[in-house]
Amino acid sequence: MALAVDTPSIAAIERRPIRDLYYLRVVSTGLSFLLFGVVGTFLGVVAVPLLLAIPGSRAARRSRVRRMIRLAFRALVGFMNRTGAISYRFSGAELLGKPGQLVIANHPSLIDIVLLIAFVPDAACVVKRAAWRNPSMVIAVHAAGYIANAPTESMIEQASALLDTGECLIMFPEGTRTVPDQPSYFHRGAASVAIRAARVVTPVFIDVRPPHLSKAVPWYRVPAIRPHYSLSVGPDIDPLPYRDGPPPVASRTLNAYLKSCYASVLRTT
Amino acid sequence: MYDTDKIFNELRSTLAELFELDPARITLDARLSEDLEIDSIDAIDLMDRLRRQTGRKFSIESFRSVRTVRDLVQAIHALVNEG
Numbered sequence: 001m002a003l004a005v006d007t008p009s010i011a012a013i014e015r016r017p018i019r020d021l022y023y024l025r026v027v028s029t030g031l032s033f034l035l036f037g038v039v040g041t042f043l044g045v046v047a048v049p050l051l052l053a054i055p056g057s058r059a060a061r062r063s064r065v066r067r068m069i070r071l072a073f074r075a076l077v078g079f080m081n082r083t084g085a086i087s088y089r090f091s092g093a094e095l096l097g098k099p100g101q102l103v104i105a106n107h108p109s110l111i112d113i114v115l116l117i118a119f120v121p122d123a124a125c126v127v128k129r130a131a132w133r134n135p136s137m138v139i140a141v142h143a144a145g146y147i148a149n150a151p152t153e154s155m156i157e158q159a160s161a162l163l164d165t166g167e168c169l170i171m172f173p174e175g176t177r178t179v180p181d182q183p184s185y186f187h188r189g190a191a192s193v194a195i196r197a198a199r200v201v202t203p204v205f206i207d208v209r210p211p212h213l214s215k216a217v218p219w220y221r222v223p224a225i226r227p228h229y230s231l232s233v234g235p236d237i238d239p240l241p242y243r244d245g246p247p248p249v250a251s252r253t254l255n256a257y258l259k260s261c262y263a264s265v266l267r268t269t
Numbered sequence: 270m271y272d273t274d275k276i277f278n279e280l281r282s283t284l285a286e287l288f289e290l291d292p293a294r295i296t297l298d299a300r301l302s303e304d305l306e307i308d309s310i311d312a313i314d315l316m317d318r319l320r321r322q323t324g325r326k327f328s329i330e331s332f333r334s335v336r337t338v339r340d341l342v343q344a345i346h347a348l349v350n351e352g
Contacts, residue, residue: 156313246286246287248287251310
């Protein structure tokens with residue numbers, strides 16, 4: 001039996017007969033959300049305060065919480081993978097988590113951030129502001145020192161300060177989840193942070209086939225076939241040569257380059 | 270004390286250099302976002318530069334209502350001559 005080799009359009013996928021244990025995938029996807037909410041709340045209310053109570057510097061406490069989030073997300077990814085909600089392959093994850101590294105990724109699915117945090121050691125990230133209003137996330141994102149996304153001076157400064165002190169930071173230049181087959185917009189915030197403070201910029205290319213947990217579709221409408229997440233780490237980009245020009249020009253040039261990298265890699269795979 | 274003409278002239282050369290703009294486009298009536306394509310990220314870079322140039326603590330908040338180059342000149346004038 002031949003597997004789908006070339007890239008079927010979304011319309012073709014929608015018409016396909018359901019398979020890959022469709023109903024089990026609906027259940028396990030729902031359970032994953034439930035686990036996220038329940039375990040997330042428990043970790044925030046019980047585990048984070050305990051981790052913060054152990055003596056240590058502010059940075060040590062922070063990275064303890066980040067480690068907890070990483071392990072919890074690793075478990076969630078494992079659960080989704082074993083129950084068949086998704087399959088995934090992350091190639092080059094060992095290249096992530098370097099000091100002063102700005103990791104950027106495209107944003108096709110709700111769980112991109114879960115996959116990235118699960119595999120990048122001791123990383124901070126810029127996450128949507130809604131996380132600070134979500135009871136199951138607010139305590140953890142706060143204690144982990146994550147940064148709320150906004151095109152503001154405060155976000156740019158916090159992100160730059162974090163890279164300056166040698167931490168690793170994850171950002172999604174598209175800002176919000178993209179709609180399949182729609183052109184996306186690359187916000188310049190990530191490029192601006194890169195120009196200001198990154199030692200290296202490393203792109204991660206996320207390809208989800210068929211589209212899954214995208215913006216256009218509610219979670220329970222799982223795709224007809226099991227979605228596969230392919231995450232691959234691209235070559236490091238040195239921001240140094242871009243710093244010759246004035247910052248606004250530099251961040252525009254870098255942003256255009258990043259956008260073209262994503263366009264060419266994700267169109268041809 | 271800096272007068273508004275002097276501020277405008279300095280601001281024009283700063284904007285021209287920072288955003289690689291043709292100085293002829295930078296008039297008092299030019300709108301920052303529509304005419305000069307200066308967005309919120311650019312505004313942060315501009316703040317940084319103004320802080321270094323004037324030694325004053327500019328904040329984005331003091332430029333909330335700025336729409337045109339004239340507004341910006343007046344805002345800088347107010348801050349620089351504050352005391």
